[in-house]
Amino acid sequence: MSFDTIDDLDPGQRVLVRLDLNSPVEDGTVQDNRRFERHAETVRELAERGDRVVCMAHQGRPGDDDFVSLRQHADILAEHVGRDVRFVPDTYGPEAVEAIEALDDGEILLLENVRMCEDELPEEDPGVKSRCEFVRTLAEHVDAYVNDAYSAAHREHASLVGFPLVLPAYAGRVMESEYEANTAIASRTFDGQVTMVVGGTKATDVISVMEALDEKVDQFLLGGIAGELFLRAAGYPVGEDVAGMDLFDDQWEANADTIRSVLDERGDAITLALDLAYEDDDGERAEIDVEDVEEKTQGFLDVGSDTVEAYDAVVRDSEAVFVKGALGLFEDERFSVGTVGVLEAIAETDCFSVVGGGDTSRAIEMYGLSEDDFSHVSIAGGAYIRALTGDSLPAVDVLVEAANERDGGSA
Ligand SMILES: Nc1ncnc2c1ncn2[C@@H]1O[C@H](COP(=O)(O)OP(=O)(O)O)[C@@H](O)[C@H]1O
Numbered sequence: 001m002s003f004d005t006i007d008d009l010d011p012g013q014r015v016l017v018r019l020d021l022n023s024p025v026e027d028g029t030v031q032d033n034r035r036f037e038r039h040a041e042t043v044r045e046l047a048e049r050g051d052r053v054v055c056m057a058h059q060g061r062p063g064d065d066d067f068v069s070l071r072q073h074a075d076i077l078a079e080h081v082g083r084d085v086r087f088v089p090d091t092y093g094p095e096a097v098e099a100i101e102a103l104d105d106g107e108i109l110l111l112e113n114v115r116m117c118e119d120e121l122p123e124e125d126p127g128v129k130s131r132c133e134f135v136r137t138l139a140e141h142v143d144a145y146v147n148d149a150y151s152a153a154h155r156e157h158a159s160l161v162g163f164p165l166v167l168p169a170y171a172g173r174v175m176e177s178e179y180e181a182n183t184a185i186a187s188r189t190f191d192g193q194v195t196m197v198v199g200g201t202k203a204t205d206v207i208s209v210m211e212a213l214d215e216k217v218d219q220f221l222l223g224g225i226a227g228e229l230f231l232r233a234a235g236y237p238v239g240e241d242v243a244g245m246d247l248f249d250d251q252w253e254a255n256a257d258t259i260r261s262v263l264d265e266r267g268d269a270i271t272l273a274l275d276l277a278y279e280d281d282d283g284e285r286a287e288i289d290v291e292d293v294e295e296k297t298q299g300f301l302d303v304g305s306d307t308v309e310a311y312d313a314v315v316r317d318s319e320a321v322f323v324k325g326a327l328g329l330f331e332d333e334r335f336s337v338g339t340v341g342v343l344e345a346i347a348e349t350d351c352f353s354v355v356g357g358g359d360t361s362r363a364i365e366m367y368g369l370s371e372d373d374f375s376h377v378s379i380a381g382g383a384y385i386r387a388l389t390g391d392s393l394p395a396v397d398v399l400v401e402a403a404n405e406r407d408g409g410s411a
């Protein structure tokens with residue numbers, strides 16, 4: 001049994017749609033990326049059927065630089081949908097309700113960043129979330145709920161798990177296709193070596209599933225923040241915050257025990273960077289062997305060239321390669337060597353390959369690679385690797401349960 005989709009939803013209704021428009025923000029400017037393009041398909045389809053489309057989404061996490069309003073997202077989404085998208089700077093208060101009530105058939109509205117609403121975050125079970133004021137209020141002003149945010153489906157947040165308990169709930173087109181692709185991938189087995197490239201900034205997400213992927217992955221190639229944390233656990237003087245950073249120390253506290261136990265138990269399956277890259281005094285890329293680092297005084301922004309060479313060889317020996325997170329700050333060309341090097345090696349071989357993550361998948365387009373050279377490019381990062389473990393995702397579970405209950409009820 002699976003969830004119901006838009007095909008099961010009668011047109012002409014007021015529909016609340018959860019998208020994942022979480023995007024890179026550079027100097028306050030929201031960067032267009034594949035999430036807009038993909039979600040635009042769902043939004044356009046609903047609007048063209050005559051639905052009144054109320055979109056909600058999140059951006060960043062409270063306290064982070066990329067925790068900003070969704071005003072810019074509305075304009076970018078509108079370009080991709082090819083229709084106006086109104087924006088209201090409110091999540092569920094009177095202004096939001098008024099804007100929802102004012103919609104005509106085929107019109108689209110985007111509510112403010114749901115993480116600005118207190119009820120959205122902490123993770124709690126769907127029953128609790130369904131009773132919060134945010135969910136109860138919005139549910140009164142719409143007829144149905146569509147969840148299209150597969151890439152956030154590993155979070156038990158109000159906008160993701162609360163509504164299916166109080167409204168008829170359906171999966172959007174992105175939810176449908178990502179779920180199908182990632183579930184199918186999770187059940188595949190391979191005769192040859194399976195490699196996972198682990199990088200990015202959300203080390204906690206990846207480290208927590210590395211243990212669970214024990215059986216499925218033969219080699220982990222590490223970079224990004226997780227890579228430095230593993231180097232720290234291996235005794236190198238790296239993997240800590242310096243100069244106003246906020247990437248390492250909290251994630252070290254949360255994961256040090258797991259990292260040590262993964263290193264203990266699967267050390268043979270884990271390849272760490274041999275060298276790291278940083279910005280020198282002239283603003284140029286410079287590299288240092290990890291063995292030569294005496295003290296971390298500035299950020300390491302990429303893996304070094306020897307590491308890329310070593311990872312390239314492992315990739316070329318693999319039957320399947322899964323990528324979660326970039327090996328460096330690839331948005332800056334000087335620090336794109338690791339990420340692009342590994343992606344190029346994958347593209348040049350005929351291994352089965354999946355590249356996931358809203359940020360990481362952007363590197364493919366930025367550096368002129370073709371999506372056709374990868375078996376699947378997912379706009380989900382954390383959700384896709386969680387799915388690889390075979391675990392279900394809370395926001396998918398509630399959609400399935402809602403469909404089961406409807407079936408049971410009408411039987
Ligand atoms: N050493 C590093 N220092 C700073 N940022 C990094 C580093 N390595 C990777 N990144 C950043 O990680 C981001 C991807 O992180 P993450 O959100 O975990 O992955 P995704 O969105 O692909 O799932 C990229 O935007 C990249 O710039």
Ligand SMILES: O=C(OP(=O)(O)O)[C@H](O)COP(=O)(O)O
Binds near residue numbers: 022
């Ligand atoms: O970008 C996301 O996840 P990803 O970086 O794992 O692809 C989702 O929007 C979830 O965001 P969150 O990790 O702040 O909950």
